[in-house]
Amino acid sequence: MTSDATTPAGPAPASADRTYDAIVVGGGHNGLVNGAYLAKAGLRTLILERRPLVGGAAITEELRPGFWFTTFSYALSLLRPQIVQDLDLVEHGFFPLLMSSTFAPGEDGEYLWLTKDHDQNVREIARHSRHDADAYTQYSHDLDVVCRALKPLLDEAPPDLFSDDPEERLALARLAQRFRGMDRRTLHDTVRLLTGSAADFLDDYFESELLKGYLASTSIIGSKVGPRSQGSGLVLLYHSLGEHDGEFGSWAFHKGGNGGFTQVLARAARAFGAEIRLEAPVQAVLSRDGRVTGVALDDGTEFRAPVVVSSLDPRRTFLELVDPRELPDDLVENVRRLRFQGTSSKVNFALDGLPEFPSLPGRDDVFRGFTNIGPGMDYLEHAFDDAKYGRFSARPYIDGAIQSTIDPDMAPPGKHVMSCFIQYTPYELRESDWETERQNLGDTVQKTLESFFPGFGDLVLQREVVTPLDIERTTGLSEGNIFAGEFLAPQMYFFRPAPGWSQYRTPLEGYYQCGSGTHPGGCVMGAPGMLAARRILADRSGAGAR
Amino acid sequence: MILTTPFHERVAALNRTGLWEHWSNHLAARRYQLSDKAEYFAVRDSAGIFDTSPLFKYRISGPDAERFLAGMLARDVRACPVGQAQYTCWLDDRGFLVEDGVVLHTAPDEYLLASAEPNLAWFADRAGRLDVRLEDESDALGVLAFQGPRSRELLARLVPAVADIPPFGVTAGEIAGAAVTVSRTGFTGDLGYEVWVPADDALPVWDALWESVRGYGVQPFGLDALHMLRIEAGLLLLDVDFTSSRYAWNDAHRSTPVELGWEWMFADLAAEDRAFIGRRALERELEERTSRWTMRGLVVDWHDYERVYDEAGLLPPRDHTPVLEDWMVYKDGDRVGYATSFMYSPVLQRHIAIARVRPDLAEPGTDVKLEFTVNHRYEQVAAHVARLPLFNPERRKAR
Numbered sequence A: 001m002t003s004d005a006t007t008p009a010g011p012a013p014a015s016a017d018r019t020y021d022a023i024v025v026g027g028g029h030n031g032l033v034n035g036a037y038l039a040k041a042g043l044r045t046l047i048l049e050r051r052p053l054v055g056g057a058a059i060t061e062e063l064r065p066g067f068w069f070t071t072f073s074y075a076l077s078l079l080r081p082q083i084v085q086d087l088d089l090v091e092h093g094f095f096p097l098l099m100s101s102t103f104a105p106g107e108d109g110e111y112l113w114l115t116k117d118h119d120q121n122v123r124e125i126a127r128h129s130r131h132d133a134d135a136y137t138q139y140s141h142d143l144d145v146v147c148r149a150l151k152p153l154l155d156e157a158p159p160d161l162f163s164d165d166p167e168e169r170l171a172l173a174r175l176a177q178r179f180r181g182m183d184r185r186t187l188h189d190t191v192r193l194l195t196g197s198a199a200d201f202l203d204d205y206f207e208s209e210l211l212k213g214y215l216a217s218t219s220i221i222g223s224k225v226g227p228r229s230q231g232s233g234l235v236l237l238y239h240s241l242g243e244h245d246g247e248f249g250s251w252a253f254h255k256g257g258n259g260g261f262t263q264v265l266a267r268a269a270r271a272f273g274a275e276i277r278l279e280a281p282v283q284a285v286l287s288r289d290g291r292v293t294g295v296a297l298d299d300g301t302e303f304r305a306p307v308v309v310s311s312l313d314p315r316r317t318f319l320e321l322v323d324p325r326e327l328p329d330d331l332v333e334n335v336r337r338l339r340f341q342g343t344s345s346k347v348n349f350a351l352d353g354l355p356e357f358p359s360l361p362g363r364d365d366v367f368r369g370f371t372n373i374g375p376g377m378d379y380l381e382h383a384f385d386d387a388k389y390g391r392f393s394a395r396p397y398i399d400g401a402i403q404s405t406i407d408p409d410m411a412p413p414g415k416h417v418m419s420c421f422i423q424y425t426p427y428e429l430r431e432s433d434w435e436t437e438r439q440n441l442g443d444t445v446q447k448t449l450e451s452f453f454p455g456f457g458d459l460v461l462q463r464e465v466v467t468p469l470d471i472e473r474t475t476g477l478s479e480g481n482i483f484a485g486e487f488l489a490p491q492m493y494f495f496r497p498a499p500g501w502s503q504y505r506t507p508l509e510g511y512y513q514c515g516s517g518t519h520p521g522g523c524v525m526g527a528p529g530m531l532a533a534r535r536i537l538a539d540r541s542g543a544g545a546r
Numbered sequence B: 001m002i003l004t005t006p007f008h009e010r011v012a013a014l015n016r017t018g019l020w021e022h023w024s025n026h027l028a029a030r031r032y033q034l035s036d037k038a039e040y041f042a043v044r045d046s047a048g049i050f051d052t053s054p055l056f057k058y059r060i061s062g063p064d065a066e067r068f069l070a071g072m073l074a075r076d077v078r079a080c081p082v083g084q085a086q087y088t089c090w091l092d093d094r095g096f097l098v099e100d101g102v103v104l105h106t107a108p109d110e111y112l113l114a115s116a117e118p119n120l121a122w123f124a125d126r127a128g129r130l131d132v133r134l135e136d137e138s139d140a141l142g143v144l145a146f147q148g149p150r151s152r153e154l155l156a157r158l159v160p161a162v163a164d165i166p167p168f169g170v171t172a173g174e175i176a177g178a179a180v181t182v183s184r185t186g187f188t189g190d191l192g193y194e195v196w197v198p199a200d201d202a203l204p205v206w207d208a209l210w211e212s213v214r215g216y217g218v219q220p221f222g223l224d225a226l227h228m229l230r231i232e233a234g235l236l237l238l239d240v241d242f243t244s245s246r247y248a249w250n251d252a253h254r255s256t257p258v259e260l261g262w263e264w265m266f267a268d269l270a271a272e273d274r275a276f277i278g279r280r281a282l283e284r285e286l287e288e289r290t291s292r293w294t295m296r297g298l299v300v301d302w303h304d305y306e307r308v309y310d311e312a313g314l315l316p317p318r319d320h321t322p323v324l325e326d327w328m329v330y331k332d333g334d335r336v337g338y339a340t341s342f343m344y345s346p347v348l349q350r351h352i353a354i355a356r357v358r359p360d361l362a363e364p365g366t367d368v369k370l371e372f373t374v375n376h377r378y379e380q381v382a383a384h385v386a387r388l389p390l391f392n393p394e395r396r397k398a399r
């Protein structure tokens, strides 16, 4: 949790002359991962975080005595397992707790309750459609096959399409080889997912609306797309690439929430010798003759280092921390037209007890995982319709999670905390603003939950509404986009964050990027931080990064 | 007829899977819910309750009780005062292991010994002229294991003395008006207790405990979760990791306590002159260093495991379900040992095993290979030798 977040930096003594081998701007999870890898490689590393606690979008806060809220992100899946190994995270307290089921209530008293038991799931789906019960196994397998083929891409930097370097050419050839090695079906599924809509893909398998709604939910997370929009397939695929204990698409709650996880990262980084400074907002990255020389804080303090790594989103990395006039025009232009369009919010509740689903009286074990309010493709698509016209959804999609059922330390005995991820809530409201709408959004979410769980409102002890504007203001994620740049095909892989700059370098020598705006992208995944460190260390040694 | 434990009425109501195992002719829940892993996490993160009543329990009392046990048990029971328990073992005269168990020193001249298999004849036949009484209490006592980080705080609300007992401490107490014995023992490698209850009081005791832990994330756990927990804790299981010398067909199936990693039980052997069964053989083994094996943990190399499966075109499985079979251990092409319990540990995020290795390779950190079957072919994956237990949280040892 965040209780030890404000303790002073660990063993590494503050550098008296304020000179380091590397400075990381931002102590979100990617900055911490990056700093930990650099420190592990022996670099004197300083991580500078603007806020009084590390974690960025992955924090846990005690908003009411004994009630711990995951203010922003709330579950773990995309985290690259090799980071857990490389950074000895288990020794520092890495502890992902199992969510044993997912509950998807329908609007008519029906429900879909999926567990960790495949045979039971087949039966459960058969209650809705015998056809889908069989198709579900096929779907899961087909998706696994695609995921297995694509997984290695998460653990490597994309080749540089625009380079004549023989090494890059070779990497590109290897990439082509990987796709040529796929069978026709897998390759076609991959392309359909990367370019098409989740609805089209799911319609090929299923007929149950409830099941489709549940499965389509991951296709809209963090993105201004509906399940029927082209491009939602990519979002679904991205989320399916996560894994927990080897199972694709499976999620976990970290002990103490995602803030508990970033505290583990901070301990690991310090153990490797990195220094973390809190309440240290970086005003500017300093450079001379096209080479980075260090950073200056808001209060004027300067730190020197030949390597500076920005974990902030591309807009801040290229347009705010450095002077865009020193950068190539095409990069500046590409960063300017990057799409952010945050559409997600959080509403977090402190509850006096567990809600009850009328068709399952007394069954409080339905809450031992996600509660997915997205009963059908139409429901999700209607929710999206509102966003198209600059309104938040009248009946929003909700990814709920009563984390205290899994981690009882997050609330007092018998009480609970519930994290609700909400879509769609456009950053730019057409007819109002978020200060005005904050409580209206809270009411809408509460009313929606009430319609599925009558009596829900009576359980609410406290409510925290986190709008896209709050996300932007608190974490710095532009327009509140949870992934530091939307997951749209033209903003991924070769093009993340901009064509020609997908390998963590920048035009300024010694200035690197390691945030979610770089490949592979957002989520508490750590890959950008890890891959950027690999790049930096390779550049230092003059060798290739591959 | 298959029997039920004194807690059966309650555990049966909680068992939502209807899956039972046959354990010493008793019904024992395999799992209460569909995910054994969820039960495992309850123990590692909060607390879990396990009905361990099918154990065999013997009360050994009388003026010569201590003398008797001192001659029967290999570990010196005289070092176990009243209010203490010992993990112990007993040997045959060749120094091979008969069985292991826990002995509670419940009162002056009175002990309670728990074991997995019947041992009454083994003990009774060796009492000779000593003034000692042996009673089979197996059916008279129910036992609940209450294990996990929250166990101390929660159980102390019912039995305040629990707050102060050290590891392997024993205390008397009262729950729901029933006289119970609580020992700080268990088979999970976590902070935890076992509550010994007269069978007739079992249900009220269960109810009182269960009611008192509501809202604290406590769950009942079954045998599947127990297996996971005990492998992480490096706790060996009879007929899985070793065989009783009484029923072994040859010496390859027999083990000495030193080979099983219990040399620590005999740290003071030289300083005490106690005669016990197997002593001379044990001394010889220690002196001449004739142990054939050393029991160790193996930790599989994460990257190598990934590589082997990836090259085979497969997803690397990370299944927490324990595999209780012999798997071969190699070094430079030679077979140098074998693993008997293997699993993916969710807490350690690695594949781990309990294995015997040649004593010269027992140094923690030694690189070896563990043999897997991948794509129907044998593949060797890098692993390193580690000391048991592989999971050993501070809270377990905390006073």
Ligand SMILES: Cc1cc2nc3c(=O)[nH]c(=O)nc-3n(C[C@H](O)[C@H](O)[C@H](O)COP(=O)(O)OP(=O)(O)OC[C@H]3O[C@@H](n4cnc5c(N)ncnc54)[C@H](O)[C@@H]3O)c2cc1C
Pocket (backbone or CB within 6 Å): A025, A026, A027, A028, A029, A030, A031, A048, A049, A050, A051, A054, A055, A056, A057, A058, A071, A072, A073, A074, A075, A076, A077, A078, A280, A281, A282, A283, A311, A312, A344, A345, A346, A421, A471, A474, A475, A476, A477, A480, A481, A482, A483, A484, A514, A515, A516, A517, A521, A522, A523, A524, A525
């Ligand atoms: C509401 C919400 C819910 C989400 N849910 C999930 C989820 O459940 N699971 C999941 O995997 N992902 C989720 N995500 C996405 C995920 O949390 C993010 O992609 C990820 O945490 C971003 O990490 P990062 O390190 O790249 O950036 P950030 O976490 O944004 O870190 C950037 C850090 O830089 C600091 N900073 C900013 N400016 C400066 C400056 N000038 N000087 C110094 N420091 C500065 C910030 O304070 C911050 O700590 C969610 C995101 C949000 C917003």
